[in-house]
Amino acid sequence: MVIGRSGLSDRAGVAVNRAARILAFTLFTAAGAQFAVRLPFTPVPVTMQTLFVVLSGIVLGPRDGFYAMLSYLALGISGAPVFAGLTFGPAVLLGPTGGYLIAFPAAAFLAGYLPRIAGGKTAGKALGVISGLALILLSGAAYLCLITGSSFSDALMLAVTPFIIAEIAKSLAAVFIAGRV
Numbered sequence: 001m002v003i004g005r006s007g008l009s010d011r012a013g014v015a016v017n018r019a020a021r022i023l024a025f026t027l028f029t030a031a032g033a034q035f036a037v038r039l040p041f042t043p044v045p046v047t048m049q050t051l052f053v054v055l056s057g058i059v060l061g062p063r064d065g066f067y068a069m070l071s072y073l074a075l076g077i078s079g080a081p082v083f084a085g086l087t088f089g090p091a092v093l094l095g096p097t098g099g100y101l102i103a104f105p106a107a108a109f110l111a112g113y114l115p116r117i118a119g120g121k122t123a124g125k126a127l128g129v130i131s132g133l134a135l136i137l138l139s140g141a142a143y144l145c146l147i148t149g150s151s152f153s154d155a156l157m158l159a160v161t162p163f164i165i166a167e168i169a170k171s172l173a174a175v176f177i178a179g180r181v
Contacts, residue, residue: 018064025056025068026075029104030082042158043096044140047084051170053104054132057112058125058178065108073101099143099159100136107132111174122179129174133167 032048039046057065076082076092083092083101093101111132118124137160145155 021060022064022068022071025052025060025065026071028052029056029069029072030075030080033082033084034086036084039162042162044100044144044159044163045084045097046163046166048170049084049104050100050107050133050136050167051174053108053136054111054129054170054174055177057108057110057132058115058128058174059181060108060112062109062112062116065112066105069104069108073104076101094147096144096147097140098147100140102143103136103139107135110135122175125178126171126175129171129178133171137163137167 029049029052032050032052035048036045037047053065053069056068059065060068072082073093076088077090079088081088084097092098111128114128114131115121115124118127141152141155141159144150144159145152148155150158
């Protein structure tokens, strides 16, 4: 066993660093959820959490981004008030935001995976971010359609259309931030 400067083995130091980065994005996502703006015509608030979902995939990579978002969901389901409006518990996943939330791990994976196969260029990062955000929005619409019994086109009007401008802005921010990190 090789001991590094910190007194930990190099392998343990890497594991601690990896866990800290995963935890950081879990907490960033929880903080982003609290920046919620309620819109009068949809049961789903606009939040900043999707920015951190896709950033987790790009910055941490697909596997660790997936783990960060799985950790976020586990925290919220187990009772930590990390969802929008400081809500928590499994009932949140059964509500109007459940479809978005359950897509977070896959969206982080996708956002991190696509840039890797595209060579990590800015265009690859943009493709990953847009694909991850689109997955979240479409999952939210499909789930809203399921729980309300509405048509998919009606669900799109409630679950996607109100968020397009905000998601475009978050896409640009994510690509910009990822290029600096």
